[in-house]
Amino acid sequence: MAGMETSLFNAAIQGFLNLLHLKVFLAMVLGVGIGTFTAVAPQGLGMPLVYAIALPVVIKWEPITGIALLIGASSVSAICAAYLPILFGIPGGSGSQATVLDGYPMGKRGEGRRALGASFAAGGMGCLIGTLTLAAAIPAAKPLIYLMGSPELFVVMLWGLSMVAVLAGKRPVKGIIAAAFGLLLATVGQQAQSGIMRFVFDQPYLLDGISISIIALALFGVPSALDLALTKLGVEQQPVPLKGSLFDGVKDTLREWWLVVRCSFVGVWVGIVPGLGSQVVDWLAYGHAVQTCKGSKQNFGSGDVRGVIAPESANDAKDGGDLVTTLLLGFPQGVTTALFIVALLAWGYLPGPEMVKKNADVIYSVVWLQGISGIIGTLIGFGLAAQLAKLAEVRYTFMVPIMFIFILMGAFSVNRDPADLLVVVAFGVLGYFMRRFAYPRPAMILGLVLGDLMEKYLYRSVASYGFSWLARPAVILLLLLASVSFALTLRGRIRARRSAPSSFFSGAMARSEDES
Amino acid sequence: MRKTVALVAYSMFSLTSAFAQAPFYQGKTITVIATTAPGGTGDLRVRAVVPLLRKHIPGNPTIIIEYMDGGGGRKGANHLFRNTKPDGLTVGAMSGAVVALQVLRESGVMYDIDKFIQLGSPESTTHYTIYTRRELGLSSLEKLRAASGIRIGAQSVGHVSYIAGRLFAYFFGLKDPKFIAGYTAPEVDAALLRGELDARANNASSVLRRNLDWLEKGLMDFHAILEVPKGAKHARLGHLPEIESFAKTDREKKLLAMWRVFRIVGSPYMLPPGTPKERAEILQESMRKAFKDPEFRREFFKLVGENAEPLMPEDLTKAIRDTPRDVEVVDLLKTLSGPEPLPPR
Numbered sequence: 001m002a003g004m005e006t007s008l009f010n011a012a013i014q015g016f017l018n019l020l021h022l023k024v025f026l027a028m029v030l031g032v033g034i035g036t037f038t039a040v041a042p043q044g045l046g047m048p049l050v051y052a053i054a055l056p057v058v059i060k061w062e063p064i065t066g067i068a069l070l071i072g073a074s075s076v077s078a079i080c081a082a083y084l085p086i087l088f089g090i091p092g093g094s095g096s097q098a099t100v101l102d103g104y105p106m107g108k109r110g111e112g113r114r115a116l117g118a119s120f121a122a123g124g125m126g127c128l129i130g131t132l133t134l135a136a137a138i139p140a141a142k143p144l145i146y147l148m149g150s151p152e153l154f155v156v157m158l159w160g161l162s163m164v165a166v167l168a169g170k171r172p173v174k175g176i177i178a179a180a181f182g183l184l185l186a187t188v189g190q191q192a193q194s195g196i197m198r199f200v201f202d203q204p205y206l207l208d209g210i211s212i213s214i215i216a217l218a219l220f221g222v223p224s225a226l227d228l229a230l231t232k233l234g235v236e237q238q239p240v241p242l243k244g245s246l247f248d249g250v251k252d253t254l255r256e257w258w259l260v261v262r263c264s265f266v267g268v269w270v271g272i273v274p275g276l277g278s279q280v281v282d283w284l285a286y287g288h289a290v291q292t293c294k295g296s297k298q299n300f301g302s303g304d305v306r307g308v309i310a311p312e313s314a315n316d317a318k319d320g321g322d323l324v325t326t327l328l329l330g331f332p333q334g335v336t337t338a339l340f341i342v343a344l345l346a347w348g349y350l351p352g353p354e355m356v357k358k359n360a361d362v363i364y365s366v367v368w369l370q371g372i373s374g375i376i377g378t379l380i381g382f383g384l385a386a387q388l389a390k391l392a393e394v395r396y397t398f399m400v401p402i403m404f405i406f407i408l409m410g411a412f413s414v415n416r417d418p419a420d421l422l423v424v425v426a427f428g429v430l431g432y433f434m435r436r437f438a439y440p441r442p443a444m445i446l447g448l449v450l451g452d453l454m455e456k457y458l459y460r461s462v463a464s465y466g467f468s469w470l471a472r473p474a475v476i477l478l479l480l481l482a483s484v485s486f487a488l489t490l491r492g493r494i495r496a497r498r499s500a501p502s503s504f505f506s507g508a509m510a511r512s513e514d515e516s
Numbered sequence: 517m518r519k520t521v522a523l524v525a526y527s528m529f530s531l532t533s534a535f536a537q538a539p540f541y542q543g544k545t546i547t548v549i550a551t552t553a554p555g556g557t558g559d560l561r562v563r564a565v566v567p568l569l570r571k572h573i574p575g576n577p578t579i580i581i582e583y584m585d586g587g588g589g590r591k592g593a594n595h596l597f598r599n600t601k602p603d604g605l606t607v608g609a610m611s612g613a614v615v616a617l618q619v620l621r622e623s624g625v626m627y628d629i630d631k632f633i634q635l636g637s638p639e640s641t642t643h644y645t646i647y648t649r650r651e652l653g654l655s656s657l658e659k660l661r662a663a664s665g666i667r668i669g670a671q672s673v674g675h676v677s678y679i680a681g682r683l684f685a686y687f688f689g690l691k692d693p694k695f696i697a698g699y700t701a702p703e704v705d706a707a708l709l710r711g712e713l714d715a716r717a718n719n720a721s722s723v724l725r726r727n728l729d730w731l732e733k734g735l736m737d738f739h740a741i742l743e744v745p746k747g748a749k750h751a752r753l754g755h756l757p758e759i760e761s762f763a764k765t766d767r768e769k770k771l772l773a774m775w776r777v778f779r780i781v782g783s784p785y786m787l788p789p790g791t792p793k794e795r796a797e798i799l800q801e802s803m804r805k806a807f808k809d810p811e812f813r814r815e816f817f818k819l820v821g822e823n824a825e826p827l828m829p830e831d832l833t834k835a836i837r838d839t840p841r842d843v844e845v846v847d848l849l850k851t852l853s854g855p856e857p858l859p860p861r
Contacts (some may be wrong), residue, residue, distance in 0.1 A: 193697045354706075357706070460699070463667070
């Protein structure tokens with residue numbers, strides 16, 4: 001045990017040393033910049049789109065450099081997500097929607113800076129708590145991970161597949177269809193266990209299956225760009241004037257530190273517990289604040305700073321919790337983490353127990369990046385509050401061509417194979433219609449990511465143990481946990497749907513629900 | 517005046533002469549099509565060769581690496597054969613599997629291995645061994661042969677370790693062995709230690725580099741070795757019986773000879789057919805010099821963790837040309853490479 005702790009300590013140090021390269025730092029700064037812009041731009045950009053566009057490029061980089069960009073972007077995007085709710089009254093991306101309830105009234109009465117200050121400070125603290133939880137979870141999980149064989153890993157993947165219940169949102173049947181299609185796509189290529197060619201049609205292009213990063217790019221990039229071009233979505237109303245003091249918000253946050261801690265752990269819990277999904281985190285935290293804060297019945301909804309602090313701290317802490325499940329168990333909690341897994345697989349890491357055993361230093365690099373990016377994001381928020389507000393007015397006419405250029409260049413850069421361009425167009429069209437007819441694309445990505453792994457673990461379990469693997473105690477325990485988690489997921493979904501004022505936010509919710 | 521004219525004439529002559537003698541590759545860019553993914557061991561092998569190749573090509577051209585992994589090397593080989601201009605500016609850093617894929621008539625092969633121009637290979641010595649976990653008590657070949665249903669793990673059907681495991685099982689005459697593929701390389705060892713698997717075949721140098729204590733502390737029972745090339749004794753496992761000692765027929769010996777060629781080619785460098793002879797010769801000579809350069813061996817060991825055992829261009833050409841291609845041997849090796857049960861001997 002002491003050896004393991006020493007080894008994890010070394011991994012933590014090595015994880016930090018991995019970052020001490022100029023290119024890693026620059027990639028993180030670039031990621032932070034992209035994440036900030038994404039969070040503030042109003043065109044419906046989200047982290048899934050950023051990840052989808054970035055993946056084909058960064059998987060060609062050295063892993064830590066690519067991870068720095070991805071984590072830098074996602075970490076900071078949550079911290080800066082409060083601009084739209086506070087200044088424009090527009091619900092931000094998923095996880096920052098409840099902020100509008102109190103953030104916008106504060107902005108309207110001239111306390112925009114105070115609300116933003118509270119949001120940044122609460123977000124930064126939440127991010128720190130989430131990151132520390134992730135760091136603490138690694139040594140706690142490692143002994144258990146060593147006991148996991150193929151049967152246990154199969155059940156973990158099955159557990160991951162139950163995430164369809166989350167990613168499908170209000171459309172379970174369509175979610176199952178999308179996930180099944182993803183699973184089917186995962187079978188394309190030569191099957192490793194039997195050598196059988198499946199759906200290859202004698203085409204060398206299909207021997208190794210279709211690149212998940214290209215499918216993700218097409219499914220999320222093309223529909224977003226098309227949607228933006230067709231709907232001309234953007235900010236049509238004027239922002240409230242940016243008045244007040246950022247430091248009033250900081251003081252508020254420090255005064256309400258216990259609320260920040262509680263809501264951060266709500267966020268971490270939502271991140272870790274498989275099945276809750278990011279779109280409920282702010283509502284759960286907001287609900288918790290309403291239930292526990294004095295005078296909430298009178299003040300919440302009319303510009304109470306605690307109504308900003310609660311959802312923002314939870315939203316930022318959730319990312320750390322998300323990464324616990326993603327890195328330690330190997331299954332995603334949402335489409336962003338699903339795409340992060342795609343990148344890790346492309347770099348040769350196998351997220352989950354294998355990665356904890358063999359690449360603990362990389363996991364710690366993620367932890368460090370998460371923490372450092374959070375701090376930078378908070379500082380950016382404080383330092384550039386006024387300038388960032390202007391970003392929110394960027395026109396769609398500027399964004400659409402740039403998005404298409406990045407999508408096509410990204411697709412071609414994966415293998416420099418023109419066939420990839422055809423694939424990106426085909427799956428882009430599919431993604432557009434999936435979005436239009438409300439088939440959840442994240443569920444399809446989940447099926448695609450987990451399909452290959454599930455098949456592999458199931459094959460190995462049956463080949464090594466016959467059907468006796470089902471009687472292994474750890475398998476039974478994990479199956480029970482998965483069932484309980486699934487039941488809790490369904491219950492959480494129903495509760496969240498009841499507590500979220502869906503009539504008020506129906507459009508934004510629908511969008512974020514699909515892309516959470 | 518006369519002096520000036522003479523000087524100008526001399527300068528012009530020198531200039532013309534310099535242009536005439538300027539190496540073809542000076543100021544040029546060579547693209548190396550690597551059929552491996554960036555970052556892996558295959559990539560490190562390429563990265564160990566490229567700087568030395570550049571150093572020894574007259575004119576020291578720029579060399580860029582373009583990765584084209586996929587299809588077990590078929591994708592890059594097909595591209596090099598069909599799509600690249602044979603101008604001496606595109607070199608293939610291929611997977612050794614491209615030879616086997618063609619000889620075994622696998623699908624998706626759109627190249628002719630015999631038409632490529634061979635530049636050599638940085639490695640040609642790769643021994644394979646088979647070992648079982650000690651708890652099974654299979655400390656001798658007799659005990660191993662007596663055991664039934666031994667679970668042998670590997671990466672994927674058709675993977676070199678998978679075929680090596682099948683070859684050992686076939687030549688030992690194991691009873692009802694089970695071949696379980698679908699692991700990554702480190703996963704196989706972990707599954708072995710967990711008891712999920714009983715045995716595996718592996719590159720002898722790799723296993724001893726990563727887990728020397730398995731041999732020294734007797735944590736695994738090592739049973740036999742497959743030498744590539746034949747007769748090159750392994751420093752630590754040379755005492756084990758060589759697989760050919762279990763061969764009963766000429767066909768089985770040819771089978772091993774064929775498989776040894778597939779492995780001896782290592783990670784070959786090739787030029788597309790039609791490359792001008794003089795440019796091919798420049799590159800072949802440069803590769804010879806690079807392989808003989810002590811700096812190459814140091815760099816290869818530093819990056820790959822293995823000793824370089826280069827195969828010169830003519831040796832690689834000969835190895836490929838002399839590969840046994842008897843139909844019945846090909847069929848037997850195809851069966852042994854596939855997922856079906858082992859054929860009777």
